Amino acid sequence: MSSVFDAGAEHEQVVFCSDPTSGLRAIIAIYSTALGPALGGTRFHTYPDESAALADALALSRAMAYKAACAGLDLGGGKAVIIGDPATDSSEALLRAYGRFVASLGGRYITACDVGTYPTDMDIVAREARWVVGRSPTHGGSGDSGVMTAYGVFEGMRACATRLWGSPSLEGRTVAVSGVGKVGARLVGHLLEDGAKVLAADVNPAALAHLHEAHPEVEIVADPDELIGAPADIYSPCALGGALTEAAVGRLRARVICGGANNQLAHPGIDKLLAEAGILYAPDFVVNAGGLIQVADEIEGYRAERARVAASRIFTTTHDVFELADAEGQTPGAAAVTLAERRIAGIGRLRRILLP
């Protein structure tokens, strides 16, 4: 595998945790704790090799740092991966061994759910560690984080509308929502309520059937790939990452991209391509921060109304990113990274003032 220090040259700490008896092999990556404890989910996944697992933990922890910084949270960025198949390799012993390693960092890392882990898993991890969010509602958890993610994307979309059309209202706009799972379906609800017309696609027929039952007025497009070229004002990627390739951008008819998916751009150069095509891109980690905002609220004891107020600020943050992009001559994606890094540096430096 590649050098850990070279691969994570900007990361603060990378912790390899092993418990042979339960089969646990976990990597906890901490990108930064300059703003606070590094919060990020635990991904339980069968990686082809350890290098792939490390690369994922490093990339995801950096993304969490940027997401938390832009969202105005007092949190750094971290992420953990457990190497294995959650369907066959998970066990109470493995999750609790993992919990003890989370606890070994004494609060520098706060874990949560990610691909392959669920609130009931977090409840088990929490039997060994205090630093766990994304828990079951019966254990003070905030429940499905798709709720606040969808709401935050909606607020980001309103900021896009304000910039392009002078008003936050989406009334009469056509929005193409790709992926109507936990986030997309709820976003559709917000959009319809605001008077938008919605087109939707999903690879999962059950998700489409569910959507149709709840919102029969939504126009279903059979093929998600076809949705990219459909006539719409806004395209909203809410499925897997990497949807925006060069080819996809060439076929886009929407003037705005704003969605809940992570890592929407197939590679960072797409950001520039979108700007050149005159398409307004709302950076994914800025507008999809609602889920993080929701689980982070559990740290103080979850209150939905407080989380909702925090998620509503995504409107302002998205606006600020566009303003910074203008001022610095950057793409919105680059401006969002600048905003995050400035806050990490600017607030992080305040610790030099010793407290009594």
Add this chain to the structure above:
Amino acid sequence: MSSVFDAGAEHEQVVFCSDPTSGLRAIIAIYSTALGPALGGTRFHTYPDESAALADALALSRAMAYKAACAGLDLGGGKAVIIGDPATDSSEALLRAYGRFVASLGGRYITACDVGTYPTDMDIVAREARWVVGRSPTHGGSGDSGVMTAYGVFEGMRACATRLWGSPSLEGRTVAVSGVGKVGARLVGHLLEDGAKVLAADVNPAALAHLHEAHPEVEIVADPDELIGAPADIYSPCALGGALTEAAVGRLRARVICGGANNQLAHPGIDKLLAEAGILYAPDFVVNAGGLIQVADEIEGYRAERARVAASRIFTTTHDVFELADAEGQTPGAAAVTLAERRIAGIGRLRRILLP
């Protein structure tokens, strides 16, 4: 580099710590905390690559676990490496950044001096972390740990004499001491006081001159290689590791090997070779534990007399290792590992009894 999990398949935790501004790249390896906090020094060394640094940290942390377990200490095994040249790369910022990472483990790892780090460095590390021993005497440190290492080796040698000759006294025995630095020179003092005849060699002429001035009765052998074949009852490796190769064993005329060096055997198979040759080998990590015992005593606030009593138990431990070797039909080296692993398992399991 090789897989961290495969290389450290029996290790509990491996922590990569990075601070680009000060240039810190450190690896903290924790083999086990079953008996208590993982104590082990910080080696500051220019490694050819990261894999070599990792391999060193992994091997040394395991050795520390065995050493602490055999010494009856309430300590696990850990070790840290800082990649770089201490002469040119060390700085207050680097050492304090390292200190913050030691502190990030909240006491699971206790650091100390090793090759390339000194008590004054530990004083700097301790400005960020509470978990530091091997400090300067003015900061409560126990000073040169060669004192108790030499004393412990002497006690181990007395156990060897008891086994072979029925009495712990070394009066009239000839001891060949290879390496008369901080440990070897002090060992010579104990041996002469007990009435032994001493032969000594060292690659460093200054060390030999110093020894001759203090103890003119010691017979100096010009070439350390020649000392191996010299007529002696006991051969005591107190210089660099790896002294006991196949070739060296073939030339040995001593019946006992007992010294202060780490990793005396060029490879584990030498242990068997010595047994077959009828040479009694006192396992290095059993008899050289005095230094660890000394710095570990700093945790409670150093008291030389208490450390001396603890180091004197090396006599009994060495005896117990030989007894276990007999009982299990193992070499002394293998028996010492068995003793360590049994204590780690047997005492570690007591944590299952919940305390109120």
